[in-house]
Amino acid sequence: xxxxxxxxxxxxLFGDFVARSRAAGRLVVQPRMGFxxxxxxxxxxxxxxxxxxxxxxxxxxxxxTRVGDLDAxxxxxxxxxxxxxxxxxxxxxxxxRKLVEDLLAPDFPIQVRHGSARPQDIIAASLRAGxxxxxxxxxxxxxxxxxxxxxxxxxxxxxxCALMTAARAxxxxxxxxxxxxxxxxxxxxxxxxxxxxxxxxxxxxxHGVRSISLSYAQQTHADQDRGAIRALRRLARQFLPDxxxxxxxxTYMGVYPRTGAGARLxxxxxxxxxxRTGAERLIVKTAAEAHRIATVEENIQALETAAAxxxxxxxxxxxxxxxxxxxxxxxDDFTDDPDAQExxxxxxxxxxxxxxxxxxxxxxxxxxxxHGLLDVPYCLHADNMGRTRSYIDRDGRLRWSRTGSLxxxxxxxxxxxTDMTAADLLGALSRVQRSFDxxxxxxxxxxxxxxxx
Amino acid sequence: xxxxxxxxxxxxxxxxxSHTWNLVYLQLLLEGWGHRVExxxxxxxxxxxxxxxxxxxxxxxxxxxxxxxxxxxGLRAVAALRASRELAxxxxxxxxxxxxxxxxxxxxxxxxxxxxxxxxREAGFTAVFLEPVDLGAFEEFVGSVVPRHGRAARQALxxxxx
Numbered sequence: 001x002x003x004x005x006x007x008x009x010x011x012x013l014f015g016d017f018v019a020r021s022r023a024a025g026r027l028v029v030q031p032r033m034g035f036x037x038x039x040x041x042x043x044x045x046x047x048x049x050x051x052x053x054x055x056x057x058x059x060x061x062x063x064x065t066r067v068g069d070l071d072a073x074x075x076x077x078x079x080x081x082x083x084x085x086x087x088x089x090x091x092x093x094x095x096x097r098k099l100v101e102d103l104l105a106p107d108f109p110i111q112v113r114h115g116s117a118r119p120q121d122i123i124a125a126s127l128r129a130g131x132x133x134x135x136x137x138x139x140x141x142x143x144x145x146x147x148x149x150x151x152x153x154x155x156x157x158x159x160x161c162a163l164m165t166a167a168r169a170x171x172x173x174x175x176x177x178x179x180x181x182x183x184x185x186x187x188x189x190x191x192x193x194x195x196x197x198x199x200x201x202x203x204x205x206x207h208g209v210r211s212i213s214l215s216y217a218q219q220t221h222a223d224q225d226r227g228a229i230r231a232l233r234r235l236a237r238q239f240l241p242d243x244x245x246x247x248x249x250x251t252y253m254g255v256y257p258r259t260g261a262g263a264r265l266x267x268x269x270x271x272x273x274x275x276r277t278g279a280e281r282l283i284v285k286t287a288a289e290a291h292r293i294a295t296v297e298e299n300i301q302a303l304e305t306a307a308a309x310x311x312x313x314x315x316x317x318x319x320x321x322x323x324x325x326x327x328x329x330x331x332d333d334f335t336d337d338p339d340a341q342e343x344x345x346x347x348x349x350x351x352x353x354x355x356x357x358x359x360x361x362x363x364x365x366x367x368x369x370x371h372g373l374l375d376v377p378y379c380l381h382a383d384n385m386g387r388t389r390s391y392i393d394r395d396g397r398l399r400w401s402r403t404g405s406l407x408x409x410x411x412x413x414x415x416x417x418t419d420m421t422a423a424d425l426l427g428a429l430s431r432v433q434r435s436f437d438x439x440x441x442x443x444x445x446x447x448x449x450x451x452x453x
Numbered sequence: 454x455x456x457x458x459x460x461x462x463x464x465x466x467x468x469x470x471s472h473t474w475n476l477v478y479l480q481l482l483l484e485g486w487g488h489r490v491e492x493x494x495x496x497x498x499x500x501x502x503x504x505x506x507x508x509x510x511x512x513x514x515x516x517x518x519x520x521x522x523x524x525x526x527g528l529r530a531v532a533a534l535r536a537s538r539e540l541a542x543x544x545x546x547x548x549x550x551x552x553x554x555x556x557x558x559x560x561x562x563x564x565x566x567x568x569x570x571x572x573x574r575e576a577g578f579t580a581v582f583l584e585p586v587d588l589g590a591f592e593e594f595v596g597s598v599v600p601r602h603g604r605a606a607r608q609a610l611x612x613x614x615x
Contacts, residue, residue, distance in 0.1 A: 144473070145471060145495075147494075147496055147497075184473075378473070378474075378477045379473075380473055380476060380477070380492050380493070380494030380495065381494060382494070386492075419481075420481065421481055421485050422478050422479075422481040422482035422485055424481075425474075425477065425478055425481055426478065429474060
């Protein structure tokens, strides 16, 4: 599989582990896990490393550090108060090094996850501790959350990339994952997720990052999700030919099933989608996460459930996606896959229009939002134009009801749609929950769950 | 709804609350009733609203909070709004999950829903809609709000010498 990629690309610890796992036919699985107390965090990492699964460790930071309120993080630590993640900047170098000592290795990379639109301190503290893998993006860590302008976020991420590439002098080879395929968690049509994920990947690459992962979050329809990931891989081959890249899938991020069986089925369906499209890595979700921070045990259980599902999918025979990277020619249509084709067409229109705005990828992203060429439905950030709307179709696919100034016309079957009402929105937000609880009850196998109305 | 009674409504989250789907829901609800909505999004302090609307007051301001800090956030926000000359008379409502005690049976005494609502009204909110929100009552309230140009016209009539 690596034959198509240049041999001269230097590999990050993170990227190299993922590539070796892929070659061995194993999906890499990873939790979202963060604890404030260093020993608890270390115990969590140790348990993830020992899990019966091909794992990468995660250090998720707390919300004080995310918004840059380091005084509050300091105060919480001093008072022994509850903190919802690991405050890497506040703990300091000695503690951070001890956290990952003898754990961080070629067989166990660790990623820092933070959610910050102003991540320079976080990146610097991570790099000093030898943690050169992180995630985020100028768009995806700005629009859904804080009140930082897109322009400032772009500048902050440019500076972060400079910090990361400078760390090569000390032996690091940074890896960055785009969070762009997860915008708002739900109700963003796949073509927009694919376009933003790819554009953020391109942003990192132009700023010197050589090892990149492109995210995509499971949405509402398995065929549409598979099509989105195929389209994303096609675009990555086309736009990132000299990067080391892989695709990371996120298990559904919206309102989660109420029952344990429904939650497990949703996780297993995300594994099915990832494996059948050749995606290399999966961020799992635990059933507990919707209500509270999941325990280490709950995380391990989710990782092992995903690993078992991975083995079951691969046992069914050769995967069509295995040959996709070699046989899929960039000029070809996805004649057998209308979902992939539609998403590829829309995403290509968006990416091409955005890149035409400026040579500089950050300036292109900023201008694209100002012109509405990028416009995320239901995103309330002041820099998002807000003229697009989406809905879940009767067949369970996510579709546009309004495309605003996006540089494509929604397909014929989309145009007769009317905007969701408030009641429709409530129904849409919980439709995956209801459908998977019911499907688990009926014994529907993963990969085949369709939404009910 | 007839066009002359369409209101210009500002929907906003509160200072410490980063939730957004509740704000999207409110926007669709109010638009569905025929009003024009500007949605400020999450994590907005009262002083931010004052700064933004000091020269063009909307007909109605709707705050929503679901993270459990709605009362303290709301009290700070309404103090800023009522201290602003332009917005002092603008109807301001707050709704959602406003106390840290989620269910009414757990919250008694000063944390009871009635006590929370009373404190918020005394601090200057025109109305308070605690979860579970009675949508009928909210719709009725919004329907009773008089558009700003209507208020201006009436005031003009009242101050014109006979």
